Structures are given as structure tokens and as C-alpha cells.
Amino acid sequence: MTVPNVLLSGIVGSTAYGLAHAGSDVDRLGMFAAPTNSLHGLHGPKESHVTTAPDRTLHEAAKWCRLALGGNPTAMELVWLPAELYEVRTPLGDELIALRTSFLSAKKIRDAYLGYATQQFRRLENRGDGSFSADTRKRTAKHARHLKRLCHQGLELYATGNLTIRVENPDEYREFGERVADDASVARPLLAFYEKAFDETRTALPERPDEPAVEAWLHRVRAHFYTPAEVRAS
Structure with a gap:
């Protein structure tokens, strides 16, 4: 499976937890950005790509953000991995890691x-x-x-x-x-x-996530992957 514009991807699951054994699958999780123009048409882009052998899940940036804002434990792993487990890191991916506490509530x-x-x-x-x-x-x-x-x-x-x-x-x-x-x-x-x-337990987390910070990051992603469409002559 070839998915363009992967922003962040790494090894998750049992390998990341230190619970893998001989024969364990290696699970990968990542995030990609759909071309911004593809969001403007009648049919939106596919939001997730999942394969087995190898086991890999890639979520579109907006979908990953929604999952993380909901506290989804599997999605959350992506921005808390040890550095050596990342296989793809881009500047926008690094920005997201820096924003990871903004998703918490x-x-x-x-x-x-x-x-x-x-x-x-x-x-x-x-x-x-x-x-x-x-x-x-x-x-x-x-x-x-x-x-x-x-x-x-x-x-x-x-x-x-x-x-x-x-x-x-x-x-x-x-x-x-x-x-x-x-x-x-x-x-x-x-x-x-x-x-x-x-x-x-007294929580260190806020009552609500910092959605404006997350939205601002997503807007930067959309701006980065936007290509003006050609205007047809009438």
C-alpha cells in the first residue's frame, strides 16, 4: 500500500510496549494528509488505509485528530512513541508531537x-x-x-x-x-x-482539550498540501 503525504508513522502495539514475543506481529500506525483539493469535491478522500501482512493503519490527519481528541488510546500512542520507533517524521509531524498535550482532557x-x-x-x-x-x-x-x-x-x-x-x-x-x-x-x-x-486521583488534565491549537495545526496541513486548481475557460 502506497499512501502519499505521510506525516508521521511508527511502530506501535506489543513491540512498542515491550510485550512482544517470538512470532508477534509488528504493528504500524501513521497519519497522512489528503491533498487539500480532494476535500472540495463531491466525494471526499478515504479516511483510513488498513493492511495486513504487514499490519499497518494510516489515518487521514483530520480523522486522527478527532480520534485523539476523543482520548482514543490507540491513536494517542502515535505522538508519545520513543524516538527510535518512528519510521517517518516530517516537520508537520514534529509539530503535532509538540502539540500532543493539546488533545488531552x-x-x-x-x-x-x-x-x-x-x-x-x-x-x-x-x-x-x-x-x-x-x-x-x-x-x-x-x-x-x-x-x-x-x-x-x-x-x-x-x-x-x-x-x-x-x-x-x-x-x-x-x-x-x-x-x-x-x-x-x-x-x-x-x-x-x-x-x-x-x-x-487529582488529574493534571484540563476539563477540555485545546481545540483551537489542534485546528490551527490542521489548517497549516491544509495550506501546505493545497494546489490551486486550474480555472477552465468559459
């Missing part, structure tokens, strides 16, 4: 991270007592690891305004995943702990 971050973690927990509950195939067990352990990660990262972001992508102790997450694969109920106390922690 307390309620959106709490709702998004806890909401995603709760979704993972529901998946675990629906898998029963652990008497399932080896493949399902692997997926269960993976979902449990990401439940724990989402809770930890979300609380850090809520409390400090900073997001650390790589987990501090990967073995702790792997061990938790295996315990949950044996018994899904093991995840319930952890989720309850983080729900209480969010309630009791």
Missing part, C-alpha cells in the same frame, strides 16, 4: 482508557473457565495484558499529563495474562482497583 481520557479496559474484561469474562483451545488461551492472555496496560497508562496520563508507552516490568504483565487465562475473575480486582484510583 480529563473526562475523555478517563472514559476512553477505562472504557477500553472494561471492553477487554468483558471479552475475558465471555471466554468462561479456561477450558478452551491453546489459540484462544493465547488471545485471552493477550487481552489480559492489554487490560492491565490500558489501566496503568490511562491513570498515568490522567494524573501526570504524560504517557509512557513501554511498560516498566513486562514479566509482570505476562504473568498477569497467564493467571487470567486460567481464571478470568482474576482481572476483576485489578479493574476495580483502577476505577477507584481514577476516582481518588
